[in-house]
Amino acid sequence: MMTNLFSTFDPATSMNFSINWISTFIGIMIIPSMYWITPGRMNLMFKMLFNSLYNEFKTLMGQKSQGFNLMIISLFMFILTNNMMGLLPYIFTSSSHLSYTLSLALPLWMSMMIFGWLNKTQEMFAHMIPNGTPPILMPFMVLIETISNLIRPGSLAVRLTANMIAGHLLMSLLGNNMMESTTMIMPLILVVQTILMSFETAVSIIQAYVFSVLTTLYSSEVNYV
Secondary structure (H helix, E strand, O other): OOOOHHHHHOOOOOOOOOHHHHHHHHHHHOOOHHHHOOOOHHHHHHHHHHHHHHHHHHHHHOOOOHHHHHHHHHHHHHHHHHHHHHOOOOOOOHHHOHHHHHHHHHHHHHHHHHHHHHHOHHHHHHHOOOOOOOHHHHHHHHHHHHHHHHOHHHHHHHHHHHHHHHHHHHHHHHHHHHHHOOOOOHHHHHHHHHHHHHHHHHHHHHHHHHHHHHHHHHHHHHHOO
16 A cells, blocks of 8 residues: 555655656657667658647747747657656656646746747737727736736646646556455456556647647747737
């Protein structure tokens, strides 16, 4: 029986060193170099994925943001790799920590805000009041828009972290019950665990995509104000 369900999210090892954070880059380190040789299967698969993502983000950002699109694709692949690696046994899930997700969301949001307020100050002020707003409601709209803008990096980080924690807690509970279950119940728990693992794989992909798309939408608001 596990003494603490959240012990799987502890980044420190038995020596009190935060060595588990190395798992953030383990996906890059374990990929053999032969998979990057053109025209290998892995290389072709990544090219198809990159082209699909590039076309998707290009419709949101336009033709003038090619460099930003490549950065968002890299962000998507980085989050996806960490989410998928966290589903494997004995690998620390770095995306289940706010220190990881906030370190991605906060710098991106800050850079967009600094760029917008320095280069498009009047447009950013005008964007805080929607068209057709009655004068009596303008102070409230400014307050609401300001609050909604300030909580964006937090919502990005908490969304990814909460989804990763919830799925891993369910899998930990089922795995813990399987060790103490009878022979009759064990096959049922195994089936449920397999279904939950499939759902968690889909959640890992969806959350990486949602994080990248929302970052792109926030940037497009600054570019088109």
